[in-house]
Amino acid sequence: MKLVNNTVCQMIMGRSCSEENGEAERVRGLVTKTDALTKKFILAGILRKPLQKIGISLFKKELMDASCKFNEVLEKILVEYKEKVEEHHQGTDMMDKLLEVYGDEKAEYKITRDHIKSLFVDLFFAGTDTWTHAIQWIMAEIINNSYILERLREEIDSVVGKTRLIQETDLPNLPCLQATVKEGLRLHPPVPLVLRTFKEGCTIGGFYVPEKTTLVVNGYAMMRDPEYWEDPQEFKPERFLASSRSSQNDEIRDELLKYLPFGNGRRACPGANLADISVGTAIGVMVQCFDWEIKGDKINMDEAPGKITLTMAHPLNCTLVPRTLIPVTSTVQIPSS
Numbered sequence: 001m002k003l004v005n006n007t008v009c010q011m012i013m014g015r016s017c018s019e020e021n022g023e024a025e026r027v028r029g030l031v032t033k034t035d036a037l038t039k040k041f042i043l044a045g046i047l048r049k050p051l052q053k054i055g056i057s058l059f060k061k062e063l064m065d066a067s068c069k070f071n072e073v074l075e076k077i078l079v080e081y082k083e084k085v086e087e088h089h090q091g092t093d094m095m096d097k098l099l100e101v102y103g104d105e106k107a108e109y110k111i112t113r114d115h116i117k118s119l120f121v122d123l124f125f126a127g128t129d130t131w132t133h134a135i136q137w138i139m140a141e142i143i144n145n146s147y148i149l150e151r152l153r154e155e156i157d158s159v160v161g162k163t164r165l166i167q168e169t170d171l172p173n174l175p176c177l178q179a180t181v182k183e184g185l186r187l188h189p190p191v192p193l194v195l196r197t198f199k200e201g202c203t204i205g206g207f208y209v210p211e212k213t214t215l216v217v218n219g220y221a222m223m224r225d226p227e228y229w230e231d232p233q234e235f236k237p238e239r240f241l242a243s244s245r246s247s248q249n250d251e252i253r254d255e256l257l258k259y260l261p262f263g264n265g266r267r268a269c270p271g272a273n274l275a276d277i278s279v280g281t282a283i284g285v286m287v288q289c290f291d292w293e294i295k296g297d298k299i300n301m302d303e304a305p306g307k308i309t310l311t312m313a314h315p316l317n318c319t320l321v322p323r324t325l326i327p328v329t330s331t332v333q334i335p336s337s
């Protein structure tokens with residue numbers, strides 16, 4: 001959670017959330033709270049009309065409370081950012097750009113302070129829990145399947161070596177790692193359900209769906225459907241390796257329809273590429289640098305009931321043992337030529 005939160009903060013405002021004054025803890029707490037509230041919010045959306053009729057307003061107080069707390073934290077961040085703006089290298093992060101447009105009287109599209117804060121809440125929320133849980137699930141699968149851990153190590157050691165850390169730019173040369181992340185997201189999609197509301201009535205598969213219907217697409221079930229996936233309940237990264245495919249083009253087309261961890265269409269996740277790269281790099285570094293010891297033989301892969309984000313019922317607990325004696329450096333080696 002800390003890694004992910006700091007990465008998102010760095011991208012948004014060019015710095016990590018401060019650990020010293022409790023800011024980071026507050027932001028992380030609010031993300032978790034918002035996740036819990038979202039479930040209620042969806043339920044409220046479904047039940048709103050009948051309950052409104054009898055005068056019950058669901059969760060309004062809780063929502064307003066979370067919203068006010070987010071507002072407080074973000075307002076403080078905005079004020080501090082503006083005060084320190086001279087120290088920043090101008091124009092490098094999202095906050096610089098947004099504040100520039102906010103202060104521009106002649107801007108074609110006027111944005112308000114609330115727009116900036118809402119966008120940040122969106123990004124904190126959409127990009128924190130998803131990414132955090134994805135890393136946990138995938139690491140748990142790797143630890144439970146020692147042959148995969150070995151295979152990843154071999155690949156990383158031969159492509160990256162043992163004297164420097166994996167970089168994002170190594171990922172295209174690490175097909176097993178990429179396939180492992182992909183398989184992890186298939187079996188444990190952090191966002192298992194996606195919603196759509198019909199703007200107008202239409203007929204699908206012989207059924208008439210009226211305007212304003214809310215459709216819940218169960219991506220989790222689709223990605224475990226035995227009609228589309230061989231051994232759907234098994235963790236088998238090799239299914240995504242090109243060499244194990246018979247007719248690659250058909251497979252790729254089919255995959256677009258049945259592989260949905262990031263949703264699909266116009267409202268699909270805009271952070272999908274970022275998530276793929278960041279999750280891949282984080283998993284790669286963890287496999288490269290540590291052995292992972294657990295109590296017992298296997299990690300319990302049960303899912304926690306009733307969560308919006310797919311969460312492990314028993315959070316991953318393990319001991320990290322540094323793997324290599326050669327000091328690993330994060331410096332990118334630049335060829336002398």
Ligand code: HEM
Nearest residue numbers: 126127130131134191194261262263264267268269271275
């Ligand atoms: C492993 C990580 C992630 C997963 C599995 C994931 C998954 C999803 C899914 C399934 C949706 C709904 C798509 C649909 O309705 O078709 C979504 C929406 C969204 N995601 Fe992600 N996401 C991840 C990471 C991120 C990151 C890192 C960001 C940005 C920092 C992000 C930003 C968003 C936003 C803004 C939306 C709403 C898009 C819209 O409504 O138009 N996500 N994500």
